[in-house]
Amino acid sequence: xxxxxxxHMTIRQMxxxxxxxxxxxxFYEAKELISPLREGxxxxxxxxxxxxxxxxxxxxxxxxxxxxxxxxxxxxxxxxTNLPQMEHTFALACERLAIMExxxxxxxxxxxELKTELAAGxxxxxEVKRGGxxxx
Amino acid sequence: xxxxxxxHMTIRQMxxxxxxxxxxxxFYEAKELISPLREGxxxxxxxxxxxxxxxxxxxxxxxxxxxxxxxxxxxxxxxxTNLPQMEHTFALACERLAIMExxxxxxxxxxxELKTELAAGxxxxxEVKRGGxxxx
DNA sequence: CGTTACGCTGACGTTAACGTCAACCGCCCT
DNA sequence: AGGGCGGTTGACGTTAACGTCAGCGTAACG
Numbered sequence: 001x002x003x004x005x006x007x008h009m010t011i012r013q014m015x016x017x018x019x020x021x022x023x024x025x026x027f028y029e030a031k032e033l034i035s036p037l038r039e040g041x042x043x044x045x046x047x048x049x050x051x052x053x054x055x056x057x058x059x060x061x062x063x064x065x066x067x068x069x070x071x072x073x074x075x076x077x078x079x080x081t082n083l084p085q086m087e088h089t090f091a092l093a094c095e096r097l098a099i100m101e102x103x104x105x106x107x108x109x110x111x112x113e114l115k116t117e118l119a120a121g122x123x124x125x126x127e128v129k130r131g132g133x134x135x136x
Numbered sequence: 137x138x139x140x141x142x143x144h145m146t147i148r149q150m151x152x153x154x155x156x157x158x159x160x161x162x163f164y165e166a167k168e169l170i171s172p173l174r175e176g177x178x179x180x181x182x183x184x185x186x187x188x189x190x191x192x193x194x195x196x197x198x199x200x201x202x203x204x205x206x207x208x209x210x211x212x213x214x215x216x217t218n219l220p221q222m223e224h225t226f227a228l229a230c231e232r233l234a235i236m237e238x239x240x241x242x243x244x245x246x247x248x249e250l251k252t253e254l255a256a257g258x259x260x261x262x263e264v265k266r267g268g269x270x271x272x
Numbered sequence: 273c274g275t276t277a278c279g280c281t282g283a284c285g286t287t288a289a290c291g292t293c294a295a296c297c298g299c300c301c302t
Numbered sequence: 303a304g305g306g307c308g309g310t311t312g313a314c315g316t317t318a319a320c321g322t323c324a325g326c327g328t329a330a331c332g
Contacts, residue, residue: 001305005297022309045296048332058246061239063199066289075253081265090257093250100247103197107240110194116234117211121226128219147279157280163320177327202319258283 008037008044018053028056033070047079062103072096144173144180154189164192169206184213198239208232 011022018102023096025043034052036043045053056135075093080084147158161179164170170188172179188209197206211229214222233238 014202021291023291024289026310031289033183043309057225061199062243070250074199075250075257076193078257078260081264083261086257086261088262089242090254090261093254093257097247097254100243100250104240104243104247106194107198107236107243110198111236114211114229114236118226118233120228121211121222121229123216124214125222125226127219130223157321159321160319167319179279189288 007047008039009050011043011045014045014050014053017050017121018057020053025053028053031066031070032064033073051076059135062100137156137255143183145186147179147181150181150186150189153186154193156189156193161189166187167206169209170200187212198236211268 004127006054009017014025015022016021024047025045029036029043033056034045034049036045038044055073055076056066056069060066061073064072072092075096076088078089144151150156150161151158154252161263162180163173165179169192171183172181172185174180191209191212192202192205195208196202200208208228211225214225237251238259
C-alpha cells in the first residue's frame with residue numbers, strides 16, 4: 001500500500017499519477033519547472049509540484065515549449081510583494097490569454113471544417129454503398 | 137513584380153505568403169506532406185499545395201507532429217473510389233475530431249483558470265497600489 | 273560575356289525533449 | 303551477508319524539425 005505520507009509523493013507515485021517517467025520529472029526539475037523537496041537524496045513532490053506538473057502537461061498538449069511554459073508557470077503561484085514584478089507578470093498573463101483565445105478561435109474553425117469534411121465523406125460512402133461503383 | 141503565373145507560385149512566393157523558409161518547404165516535401173509540380177528543376181506550388189500547407193501550419197500550432205499531420209491531410213483531398221480505404225479515412229477523421237474537441241474542452245478550462253488568476257492578480261495589484269506595502 | 277540572383281541537391285550541424293545505460297547508495301528481508 | 307528494490311547522478315544516444323553551408327545550374331541583367 002504505497003501510502004502518501006502527509007502531502008508528499010515519491011517520484012514513482014508521481015509517475016503513476018501523471019503517466020510520465022522518472023526521467024521526465026528529473027528533466028523538468030533540471031529545467032527549473034518544478035522543485036521538489038529532498039528527504040536525504042530522495043525527491044518529495046508537494047501539492048505545488050503536482051499543480052505545476054499538471055499545468056506543464058497541459059501546456060505541452062497545446063503545443064507550447066517547456067521554456068514558454070516555465071515563464072508562465074509563475075503566473076499561478078505569485079509570491080509577489082514586488083509591484084513592478086507583479087505588473088509584469090500580469091501583462092504577461094494577458095498576452096498568454098490572448099494567445100489562448102486566438103488558438104481557441106482557430107481550433108473552432110478547424111473543428112468546423114473537419115465536420116464539414118466528415119459529413120461529405122459520410123454522404124459519399126453512403127452513395128457508394130448504395131449505388132456500387134457507379135458514379136453519376 | 138513577382139507575378140503569380142496562372143495558379144502556380146514559386147518557392148519564394150510561398151515563403152513570403154506563409155512566413156516559412158525554403159528549407160521548411162523542401163523538408164515538408166521530403167516528408168511527403170506536399171508535392172509541388174516541377175518546371176525543370178524548380179518547384180511550382182499549386183492551390184492544393186497551399187491548402188495543405190495551411191493545414192500543416194495550423195496543425196503545428198495545435199501541437200501535432202508532422203507525421204500526425206501527414207496522416208490526416210488525406211482527409212481533405214479524397215481521391216477515393218476505394219470503399220474500405222474511404223471508411224478507414226472516415227474513421228480516422230472521427231478520431232481526429234474527438235481529439236480536437238477534447239482539446240477544445242481543455243483549452244476552455246485553461247482559459248477559465250487563467251482568467252480567474254488574472255482577476256485575482258488585478259485585485260491584488262489594485263490593493264497594493266492603494267494601500268502601499270501594508271497587508272491586512 | 274561576366275556576374276548577380278534564385279533555385280536545386282546533398283551533407284552536416286543544432287535544439288528540444290526526452291530515452292537509455294552504468295555505477296552507486298540506502299534500506300528491507302531472509 | 304547477500305540480494306533486490308527504489309532512488310540518485312552523470313553521460314551518452316535518439317528523434318523531430320528544421321538551420322546552415324558548399325557546390326552546382328541557369329536565367330536575367332548590365
